[in-house]
Amino acid sequence: MFCYQCEQTQRSANGDGCSSAKGNCGKDAVTSDLQDLLVHAAKGIAQYAARARALGAPDNEAGGFVLYALFTTLTNVNFNATRFVTLLQQAAQVRDRVKARYEEAARAQGLTPETLTGAADWQPAADMDGLLMQATEVGIKAGLEQVGEDIVGLRSLILYGLKGVCAYAHHAHVLGGESDAVYAGVESALDFLATNPADMNALLERAMALGQLNLQVMEMLDGANTGTFGAPEPSAVRVTPVKGKAILVSGHDLKDLVNLLEQTKDTGINIYTHGEMLPAHGYPKLKAYPHLAGNYGGAWQDQQTEFADFPGAILMTSNCIIEPRPQYRQRIFTAGPVGWPGVRHIADGNFAPVIEAAKALPGFKEDVAEKTITVGFGHDAVLGVADKVIDAVKAGAIRHFFLIGGCDGAAPGRNYYTEFAEKAPQDSVILTLGCNKYRFNQHDFGDIGGIPRLLDIGQCNDSYSAIKIATALAGAFECGVNDLPLSLIVSWFEQKAAAVLLTLLSLGIRNIRLGPTLPAFLTPALVQALVDQFGLQPITDAQSDIDAALMRQAA
Amino acid sequence: MTAYPIELTTRDGEQIRFDCAEDQNLIDAAAAVDIILPSQCKQGGCGACHAHATAGDYLLGEHSPDALPKDGGHGSLLMCRTYPRSALSIAAPFDHNRVLFQAIPRREAEIAELAAIGENTVRLVLQLLPDADDSRAAQFEPGQFMELELPGGDLKRAYSLANNGNWEGRLEFLIRLQPNGRFSTFLKEQAKTGDKLMVRGPQGAFGLEETGLRPRWFVAGGTGLAPMLSMLRRMAEWQEPHEARLFFGVNREEELFALDELEELKAALPQLRVEICVWKPGDAWQGYAGTPVDALRRDLAEAKTTPDIYLCGPPALIDFAETAARELGVGEEQIFSERFLPS
Numbered sequence: 001m002f003c004y005q006c007e008q009t010q011r012s013a014n015g016d017g018c019s020s021a022k023g024n025c026g027k028d029a030v031t032s033d034l035q036d037l038l039v040h041a042a043k044g045i046a047q048y049a050a051r052a053r054a055l056g057a058p059d060n061e062a063g064g065f066v067l068y069a070l071f072t073t074l075t076n077v078n079f080n081a082t083r084f085v086t087l088l089q090q091a092a093q094v095r096d097r098v099k100a101r102y103e104e105a106a107r108a109q110g111l112t113p114e115t116l117t118g119a120a121d122w123q124p125a126a127d128m129d130g131l132l133m134q135a136t137e138v139g140i141k142a143g144l145e146q147v148g149e150d151i152v153g154l155r156s157l158i159l160y161g162l163k164g165v166c167a168y169a170h171h172a173h174v175l176g177g178e179s180d181a182v183y184a185g186v187e188s189a190l191d192f193l194a195t196n197p198a199d200m201n202a203l204l205e206r207a208m209a210l211g212q213l214n215l216q217v218m219e220m221l222d223g224a225n226t227g228t229f230g231a232p233e234p235s236a237v238r239v240t241p242v243k244g245k246a247i248l249v250s251g252h253d254l255k256d257l258v259n260l261l262e263q264t265k266d267t268g269i270n271i272y273t274h275g276e277m278l279p280a281h282g283y284p285k286l287k288a289y290p291h292l293a294g295n296y297g298g299a300w301q302d303q304q305t306e307f308a309d310f311p312g313a314i315l316m317t318s319n320c321i322i323e324p325r326p327q328y329r330q331r332i333f334t335a336g337p338v339g340w341p342g343v344r345h346i347a348d349g350n351f352a353p354v355i356e357a358a359k360a361l362p363g364f365k366e367d368v369a370e371k372t373i374t375v376g377f378g379h380d381a382v383l384g385v386a387d388k389v390i391d392a393v394k395a396g397a398i399r400h401f402f403l404i405g406g407c408d409g410a411a412p413g414r415n416y417y418t419e420f421a422e423k424a425p426q427d428s429v430i431l432t433l434g435c436n437k438y439r440f441n442q443h444d445f446g447d448i449g450g451i452p453r454l455l456d457i458g459q460c461n462d463s464y465s466a467i468k469i470a471t472a473l474a475g476a477f478e479c480g481v482n483d484l485p486l487s488l489i490v491s492w493f494e495q496k497a498a499a500v501l502l503t504l505l506s507l508g509i510r511n512i513r514l515g516p517t518l519p520a521f522l523t524p525a526l527v528q529a530l531v532d533q534f535g536l537q538p539i540t541d542a543q544s545d546i547d548a549a550l551m552r553q554a555a
Numbered sequence: 556m557t558a559y560p561i562e563l564t565t566r567d568g569e570q571i572r573f574d575c576a577e578d579q580n581l582i583d584a585a586a587a588v589d590i591i592l593p594s595q596c597k598q599g600g601c602g603a604c605h606a607h608a609t610a611g612d613y614l615l616g617e618h619s620p621d622a623l624p625k626d627g628g629h630g631s632l633l634m635c636r637t638y639p640r641s642a643l644s645i646a647a648p649f650d651h652n653r654v655l656f657q658a659i660p661r662r663e664a665e666i667a668e669l670a671a672i673g674e675n676t677v678r679l680v681l682q683l684l685p686d687a688d689d690s691r692a693a694q695f696e697p698g699q700f701m702e703l704e705l706p707g708g709d710l711k712r713a714y715s716l717a718n719n720g721n722w723e724g725r726l727e728f729l730i731r732l733q734p735n736g737r738f739s740t741f742l743k744e745q746a747k748t749g750d751k752l753m754v755r756g757p758q759g760a761f762g763l764e765e766t767g768l769r770p771r772w773f774v775a776g777g778t779g780l781a782p783m784l785s786m787l788r789r790m791a792e793w794q795e796p797h798e799a800r801l802f803f804g805v806n807r808e809e810e811l812f813a814l815d816e817l818e819e820l821k822a823a824l825p826q827l828r829v830e831i832c833v834w835k836p837g838d839a840w841q842g843y844a845g846t847p848v849d850a851l852r853r854d855l856a857e858a859k860t861t862p863d864i865y866l867c868g869p870p871a872l873i874d875f876a877e878t879a880a881r882e883l884g885v886g887e888e889q890i891f892s893e894r895f896l897p898s
Binding site for chain 1: 568651652653655657688690691692694695696720722723762763765766767768769793796797859860
């Protein structure tokens, strides 16, 4: 295996990347190699799908498969080698269907179909050993000796960003959000990667185009979420348990959550959110369920201890799963793209086994004194009080906005974000999204003239809200986003964050602070290019970065 | 007493460290700091704690020669009978997730069913009683075992579970009655529905490997069928797509049992092929005459893809089957076994 797609990748003097029998995320070499092969297979589908679409014969069903397939290859999503063998077989079938569709469309228009090679011509080996042999040819570092680290790094940036795009698009897709343009964009990006591009400028251009594609996807996802569940509104969420049987829902998939809420109505079972599911409490149609009892625990990296202590069933709806401990292995279930070998997977949205488990398990024996936090500051809620915010800025009551958002993780150095939030001056407002907020969201930040100093925008899936708020403020102040008293302090962990970063860069947003480390796939030359072009900066220490942000504003 | 550092590396590359005194065995030393390593009899008799020393010196205490593979190679040891004489590095044949970092649960159960199912074989079904949290749930992995303890606590025996984890709290065992065996005598002469006993578990690292769609072949001798039933029932319940074969062997037809269950399994798991093997059949026997190792050897010779092979039964069956599998090209990492010894 070789993988360096996430922040926890193995770092060493001999080069960065997980390359032993098991990655730091827990992904074993077999699964990693099969994931590489699935990416290759997806390129093959896209090669034909892009050409078919150009001839007016799009195949959005294949598009949906590609979104799902790439989502399964994100960090901390699917660790089940068996699932990947099945997905590879399905991928070949999808590719053959799309190929036939393309050839038929070409002939119908009097054209001779292209004969494609490479990924488009891939045939899955008959057995596991054969598949693993095939995988050795298509890993992320294939062609390194010919093109060098910088080109491989840029290809990786695009691939990993694309994985994030696909994950977000899949989230929209399950709620009925679809777009021909998005499918076309994904197919085009994969088709591009299938050519093993080696032109630096073309790669950079493609990376920015991917950022723009992600903006469309995020808008589509925002529309799917708010269209289905209503616009988030500020809501108090209980973070202490109540007595009774319980199910914990983690991940990002709001459709799985609503299905579970429906299926547990009147059973007496309380539903708790975990990790990135916390913002669900802000949606009117979700919080209307009285048994959506509260939030339990913190960010994903704490799940092994928190899940072990949770006295009910656990449902993992999307990333980020880590190896289930024996203490809860029998009572954790996966859904959607998630998988772990030996853990029961629910593919059809029927959560009866989860409910059965919850009924048999003890649940919480006692109420714990109520404690709440507030969520639900999506773009509608924030922009609904925009006049008040703008007045506060003009009056000098609000000096600066800090967006401290992104993923959390277990790596040392992430206490930077806690310190940053706590040290942010009293006349600043902190916007946050993603699970990084668990580092500080139970801290009492107070308010500025009735405007809470901490505004929780939502999941990382809600990044569109942050962009919409920033651009609306820029409009109100008649300036560019870069001229706003706004600093972006982004913590990244995996590929969804890579997609959002590309979006921010493609919008021309400068001076983003990125941490806790820079991606291993960005070579020194690539980092320099991003610094030169976008002012991208690694984080230093919290106080220095706060001072620098305020100084730049003052200047 | 000198204590030495022990570094145990699990199959998936995780490291577990603890100290062990010269007069302590590795299993007990780890348990003293709440690291519960897979083991069973703890008397050097069953082979459940087989591992390899990769560095360091140790004394291997008294043990059954059947508990170690005949060709286990240098450093082959039983952790329950290993006493360090220097710092030790141990390579374990199980993954980190099979190590429990808390005390093994001990629950009260009552006999729900006890029935003869073949010559000298009984099915014992226990119903877990509500625990301190008012839960009856039976949570275990297919292939694991429970230690059964009679009231008084001086008689304990370990048996593999034949069913799957469930929320009703049912534990099913297939038990071979041993002549003059104390637990067997209890089952044969005293035990009745409603009797209480204690169960300690789940324990053990034997279980399904989840490394892809490689075929899964199961070789069972006698009540070695129990963990195989559990694994196959899991496959059926989850509708896992792997090609599967079961070679189930006994000495004489009269010893056969669980044939109805196997028919049910075949219906629920259409890709399952079952070969019932009778070593010394009577004239009327129309099935396979020979040992499950003979049948395994025959089918392996014709297999296009080498399967993962799961073995459970008496030590001789395990040794012969392992030898046959290796000779026919099955990699060491594809062979998983659990030895049954009379107790």
